[in-house]
Amino acid sequence: MELMIERVRVRTEELESFLAAHHHEMAPTAPPESRHALALDGLLAPSVRLFTAQLGRDLVGTGALKELEPGHEELKSMRTDPGHRGQGFGRRLLSFLLEDARRRNVLTLSLETGSADFFEPARALYRAHGFRECGPFGGYAEDPHSVFMTLKL
Template identity: 30%
Template sequence: MAPPIAVETPLQDDIRQMVAKLNAYLTPLSPPEFQFQLTVEQMAGADATVFVARDDDGTAIAMGSLKVHDEKTGEVKRMFCEPHFRGRGIGRAILTAIEARARDVGLQRLVLETGATPGFEPAWALYERGGFSVCPAVLDYPDSEFSRFYEKSL
């Protein structure tokens, strides 16, 4: 069973550390110009909601965020789970929380951009199991061989 998921500010040391780990993982997988990473300061904006899972000791072990673009469209951003906690349904629980929030605020569509190179297979599986479908480029992302785009109608 996945731990509880809570809305938290990303402006915490442990969330900053998790974002740094995510960035370190992503950096070698795609050229810098095709990496679209929100900073914790951007994640703390009024248009974003950050969801965090913590273990029994209170340590942050996973995160994800919803960025609202307009009255109809939200974007899944910054999904990450500590490697030794993967495979326990935590990513799916965070994705479910993001979707629930999107529905609560009246969004009609969730989209996301992820990498299209080796190393992103677990992300593809998570999104596809969550009901997302591959789609053409979304929002203002460039269409390239380094990005894969997903969407889900709510």
């Protein structure tokens, strides 16, 4: 079965459930003020490009690109369903998002992820794609629960 990645512009129950699980999964990793995942309404805002990865009828991943300023976007809501982790879906989704940004002439892609051990596989994925740690960007502030990374495209 082929992984299909598509842009999402409307709310669905499946997507709401998937993102609720994302927020629930992150809850033990940091206090609320240090968790920066967008709710579905934020992901459907005009300044955000939300994508889902589907394997057949199963939603297996999400990822989004949020415009911060012209030429600079933020990677948001990268998640692979726990039952599908370790199969390369996150890597394929991230590659798709990087290509989408390049096609649109985005110059810099930045992200915020957690500093807890839970997020080490994500940080390793980002490093493997060329992201390097940086300081806070956009409206973020230094936070011991956050790791900031950036990539020049």
